[in-house]
Amino acid sequence: MTAEITGARALWEALVAEGVDVVFGYPGGAIMPAYDALPGYPIRHVLCRHEQNAAHMADGYARASGRVGVAIATSGPGATNLVTGIATAMLDSSPIVCITGQVPSTLIGSDAFQETDITGVTLPITKHNYLVTRAEDVAPILREAFYVARSGRPGPVVVDITKDAQLGLCRPDHGAPVRLPGYRPRRRVEAAELDEAARLIDAAERPLVFCGHGVVKAEATALLRELVDKGDLPVACTLLGLGGFPASDPRHLGMMGMHGEAWVNEAVQRADLLVALGMRFDDRVTGNLASYARGAKKIHVELDPAEVGKNVACDVAIVGDVKDALRGLVPRIAWRRREGWRAEIAALREDAEAHDVQRLPDDGRLLAAHVMADLHRLTGGEALVVTDVGQHQMWEAQYYRHEAPRSLITSGGLGTMGFALPAAIGARFARPGDEIWVIAGDGGFQMSAAELSTCMQEGVQVNVAIINNGYLGMVRQWQDLFYEKRYVATPIVSPDFVKLAEAHGLSARRVTRRDEIEGAVGFARMQRRTCVIEFQVAQEDTVYPMVPAGNDLADMIRRPRMKGVS
Amino acid sequence: MTELRTFAVLVEDVPGVLNRVASLFRRRNFNIVSLNVGRTHERGVSRMTVVVEADARTARLVEANLYKLVNVLAVEDISERATVTRDLALIRVSAGAEERAAILQICEVFRARVVDVAPSSLVVEITGAQDKIEGLAKLLEPFGITEMVQTGAIALTRGADTGATALHRLATEYAAADRAA
Numbered sequence: 001m002t003a004e005i006t007g008a009r010a011l012w013e014a015l016v017a018e019g020v021d022v023v024f025g026y027p028g029g030a031i032m033p034a035y036d037a038l039p040g041y042p043i044r045h046v047l048c049r050h051e052q053n054a055a056h057m058a059d060g061y062a063r064a065s066g067r068v069g070v071a072i073a074t075s076g077p078g079a080t081n082l083v084t085g086i087a088t089a090m091l092d093s094s095p096i097v098c099i100t101g102q103v104p105s106t107l108i109g110s111d112a113f114q115e116t117d118i119t120g121v122t123l124p125i126t127k128h129n130y131l132v133t134r135a136e137d138v139a140p141i142l143r144e145a146f147y148v149a150r151s152g153r154p155g156p157v158v159v160d161i162t163k164d165a166q167l168g169l170c171r172p173d174h175g176a177p178v179r180l181p182g183y184r185p186r187r188r189v190e191a192a193e194l195d196e197a198a199r200l201i202d203a204a205e206r207p208l209v210f211c212g213h214g215v216v217k218a219e220a221t222a223l224l225r226e227l228v229d230k231g232d233l234p235v236a237c238t239l240l241g242l243g244g245f246p247a248s249d250p251r252h253l254g255m256m257g258m259h260g261e262a263w264v265n266e267a268v269q270r271a272d273l274l275v276a277l278g279m280r281f282d283d284r285v286t287g288n289l290a291s292y293a294r295g296a297k298k299i300h301v302e303l304d305p306a307e308v309g310k311n312v313a314c315d316v317a318i319v320g321d322v323k324d325a326l327r328g329l330v331p332r333i334a335w336r337r338r339e340g341w342r343a344e345i346a347a348l349r350e351d352a353e354a355h356d357v358q359r360l361p362d363d364g365r366l367l368a369a370h371v372m373a374d375l376h377r378l379t380g381g382e383a384l385v386v387t388d389v390g391q392h393q394m395w396e397a398q399y400y401r402h403e404a405p406r407s408l409i410t411s412g413g414l415g416t417m418g419f420a421l422p423a424a425i426g427a428r429f430a431r432p433g434d435e436i437w438v439i440a441g442d443g444g445f446q447m448s449a450a451e452l453s454t455c456m457q458e459g460v461q462v463n464v465a466i467i468n469n470g471y472l473g474m475v476r477q478w479q480d481l482f483y484e485k486r487y488v489a490t491p492i493v494s495p496d497f498v499k500l501a502e503a504h505g506l507s508a509r510r511v512t513r514r515d516e517i518e519g520a521v522g523f524a525r526m527q528r529r530t531c532v533i534e535f536q537v538a539q540e541d542t543v544y545p546m547v548p549a550g551n552d553l554a555d556m557i558r559r560p561r562m563k564g565v566s
Numbered sequence: 567m568t569e570l571r572t573f574a575v576l577v578e579d580v581p582g583v584l585n586r587v588a589s590l591f592r593r594r595n596f597n598i599v600s601l602n603v604g605r606t607h608e609r610g611v612s613r614m615t616v617v618v619e620a621d622a623r624t625a626r627l628v629e630a631n632l633y634k635l636v637n638v639l640a641v642e643d644i645s646e647r648a649t650v651t652r653d654l655a656l657i658r659v660s661a662g663a664e665e666r667a668a669i670l671q672i673c674e675v676f677r678a679r680v681v682d683v684a685p686s687s688l689v690v691e692i693t694g695a696q697d698k699i700e701g702l703a704k705l706l707e708p709f710g711i712t713e714m715v716q717t718g719a720i721a722l723t724r725g726a727d728t729g730a731t732a733l734h735r736l737a738t739e740y741a742a743a744d745r746a747a
Contacts, residue, residue: 123586124593128636131582148636182578182639306630309623 002173007135008037008166011099014142016041017174020070022429023099024048024057028074029114031101033166046425046458049450051078053422055085055156056448058096060423062089063409064384065430066219068149069096075103076114079160080121084416086156087125091413092240093213095154097145102162105133118160127155135168140176147178152185153304154217186303189320189328197275197299197316198332201231204273204297206341209233210256213240213412214278214303214322216405221245223326224277230330232338234345236264238279239397240412247381247401253345257285259394262355262545262556263348269554270344271296278302278322281311282413287553301325355544355559358399366514368392368467368537372399374517375437375465379525383435384409384427386462388420388444391473394543396439418447424462425454435463435525442468442494452504455530463524464532466497469539477542481557501532508532570599571625571645572721575614578637579605586635587614596620596628600653600718611639615720644723651721655699656681657690660710669709676702687712695719 005013011034015023022044027035038045048054051073058069073082079100089096103112119129128148130141138161145157201207215224221244228235228251235245236256245252254261256268265287268274274296279285286292289311300307300314301322308317318325353359357369372395375383381403387393387410402408409427411419420440427436445466455462476490501508507527509520511534524531544559577583584603591598599617606613618628625643632641661669662685669688673680678692692702696719703711 119582120585123589127634180636182633183636184633304630304634306627306634308630310627313623 002171004169004171006033006037006166007138007161007168007170008033010135010139010170010172011142011161011166012037012041012043013172014139014174015043015070018068018143018146020068022046022061023070023072024054024061024426025072026051026054026074026078028078028101030075030103030163031072031078031099031166032074033163034072034099034101034161044429046429046454046460048422048454050448051081052083052085052418053448053451053454055082055096055098056088056416056419056422057426058098059085059089059092059094060386060409060426061430062094062096062154062426063092063423064406064427066217066406067095067430068146069094069426070099071096072099074101074114075118076116078114079116079118082158083121083125084414086122086158088411088414088416088419089156090125090127092411093154093217094156095149096156097142097149098156098158099142100158100160101166102131102160104164105162106164108133108162118158122158125156126158129158130160132159132161132165135165135170136172138165138170139172139174143174143176144178144180148180148183187305187320189318189324191328193316193318194325194328194332197318198329200273200297200299200316201233201275201329202334202336205338206271206344207231207233207273207275207338208267208271208296209235210274210276210279211235211237211241211244212277212279213238213244214301215241215244218278218322219405220277220323220326221405223323223330225249226330227326227333230335231333232336232342233275234267234342236260236268238282238285238412239410241279242397243402243405243407246403248403253349255397257282258287258547258549259398259543259545261349261398262352262558263345265545265547265553265556266348267345268293268296269552273297273299275299276301276314277326280307283311283549286311287547287551287555291552293553357544357559362514364513366512366535366537367541368395368469368535369399370514371465371467371517371535371537372396372439374514375439375521376400378518378521379435379437383407383437384431385437385439386410386420386424386427388438388440389415389417389474390441390444391469391477391541391543392439392441392467394474417444420444421448421451421462421464425451425458425460428460428462438462438464440464440466441473442466442470443472443492445497446492446494449500452501452506452530452532456504456506460530461528462530463527464530466532466534467537468494468497468534469537469541470494471539473541474543476540477546480540480542481546482548497532497534501530506530506532508534510534510536512536568619568621569645571618571620571628571643572649572651572719573614573616573618573628573632574642574644574721575616575632576606576639576641577603577612577614578639579610579612580637583612583637584614586637587616587632590631590635591616591618594627594631596624600716602718602720604720615718617719644721648724649721650724651695651719652693653696653699653719654691654693654717655703656715657692657703657706657711658687658713659690659706660687660712662686665709669706672702672705678702
C-alpha cells in the first residue's frame, strides 16, 4: 500500500502524472499548502503579475502545443481574476485547467476572508468545474478535469480545492480510470451523412470549403489538402482557422467575415455549396444571417452537436471529429476540376487587389499593414504570431500569411484585450525553439504590460511589436464610421514604451519610418531577452474591407481605390 | 412555431446538478415553464422533467446543450410521444362552514381532495394536467385562494417499451461503454 500523503502533494503528483511540466500562477493564503509542497516536483512555476494573465499563459501554452495548460491561483480575488482568462479559453475551445485554493470547507458559505463561490461564478464559462473538499478526491478529480478539458470539444475546467483538502491525508491512485457515464466527447461520423455530403460536393458548381479552428485542433490539415486536391475546392479561413490551410496554396483565398477579404465574402454570397469544417458561423463571420449565402447548400462538419443549426441551418450535418469526417469524405468525392468557378473568384480577387494598401505608393507614412507585411517577409512567414485584439489583429490576419497550423494565436471569440503578451509567454514554454512575435496595440498592450516583469524574472524571450497609433484604434474606427467621428474616450496616451522595456531590463527600439522596420526586426531577432519594438504608425488608419455589424456579407465598406492603380 | 415541449432528463445525483441545468437554460435564453427533479429507482440517478417553450429548432438545441453537461446521462424530448403527465397542486381556499359544501362539490367534479380543514379555510389537493389544475383554480377563485403551490409537470411515456426504460437503458449503455473505454 502506498504511503499517505497530503492533498497538496497529491495535487502535484496528479499533474506530474498528466505530463505537466510548467504551471502559471500566483500564490495566496488558501493555496499556500499546495505551493509549499511544490519544491521537489519536476514542475516549473511561472510567477505572473495578475491571475488573468496566468489563465492567458495557460491558454497560450495550450494553443501552441495542443496540450492542457495549467493556471493556479488562490481563493477570492485570485480566483475571480482568472475569470476573463477562463471565458477567453471557453469561447475559443482551449483546454486549460485552473486550480484555485478555497477557504477551509468548514468556512464555506460564511463569507470568510477571501472566500468567493468560484464554481458558481465560473459555471457558465467553463466546460465543467469542481469543488474538492476531501484530500482523497484531489487526484482523481484532477485526472478527470484534464480528461474533460482536452477531450471532445476542448475547454476550460476549474478545480477549486479547499485548504483542508490540501492539508488532509490520502493515498492517491493515479491509475484509476475516469468514470464519467454521461460524458460522450466524440461521436462516430455516420456513413449516410458522408454519402450525402459527397453527393452535394460532386454536384456543386461553386463550392467553398471553410477551414475553421476545428481543422487546427483536429490536426486535419493534410486530409483537408487531399479533399481540396481531389475536388479542386477553394478554401476560406475563419480567423482561428488561419494556418489550418497553407496561405501559399493557390486555392487558399484568405479570411472571411467582417474584415475578411472582399473576394472571399463575395464568393461566399455567390457559392452554391459551403463545406464548413470545424467552425460555428459566428456573427463576425456571417454578417446578416437572413441574407447569408442564400444560394448555397450547407454541409456542417462539427464536433459539438449544439453548434449545428445554432446560427445557420444546414442541409447535411456531420457531427464528429473533422479528421474522421475528412477521412470519410476524401474517398467518397469525385475527381473534378472547376475552372469556371476559379476564374470567377480570380476576377473578384483582381478587382479587390486594386484596393489593397500594399499597392499604395510609399509616401513615407508608416502604416500598420506595412509592418505586418514586412514582419511576414523578414521572419520568412515562420514565426508563431500572438496577436491582441483590435485593428492590428485584423491587419495581421490579412497580411501575415500563415503557412502552418498553430502559427497564429489570438483571442477570436471573446476578443480579450491584453491577451497577447501573456499568451505568448505561455506559448514560449510550449515551443522553446520557435521565433515568437507578440503583436499588440498601444491600448491592449497596456492592459497586461506588467507581464514584461514576468519576462524579465523568468528569463522568457519573446519579441513584442507594439502598433502605436495613439488611439483605441478599432473603437475609433467605429466612431469614425458610425458615430460621426466623435472620438469619445479613444485617444490614449502611452508611456515611453522603449523606456518602459528598458526599465524592466529588456531590449527595445522605436520605429517611425518604413525603412527602419528591417533593422529593428533584425535587432529583435538577435536578442536573447524579450525585445519591445514600438511602431509609431499612422494615427487614423482604417481596417478595410469592413462589413458593418448586421450588414449583408457582401455589403462592405472598401478602401478607396489607389490612384494610379488600375 | 413555439409550443410547450417536455424533456425527460436523467442526471447524476451529485451536488450542483440542478444549478448546472438551470444555469444552462438561463445562459442560452431557453424559456423554462416548469422544472421538476427527484430521485428514481436507480441509486445515484435523478430524473428531471423540464417543460420548455420552444420551436423544433430550439428543442433540438436544448437537447444538444443538455448533453454537453458532464453530469447529464440521457435526454429525451417526449413531446411527440404518448405520455402520462401529472402535476400536483395544493390550494388553500378561505372558506367558512357555509361555503364548505359548495367547495366539496366542485372538488368532487375535479376528483380533487380536501386534505386539511380549519375553521376559516381548507386545503385542496389535486393531481392532473395543467389545464385541469387551472380549471379548478378558476372555480375556487371566487371563494378566495390565499395560497397555492405546484410541483410542475412530471411525465412518463405510455406503453411497454417506455421512454423511461429506453432512457435508463441509454444511461446504462453509456456507463458500460465508459467502463470499457
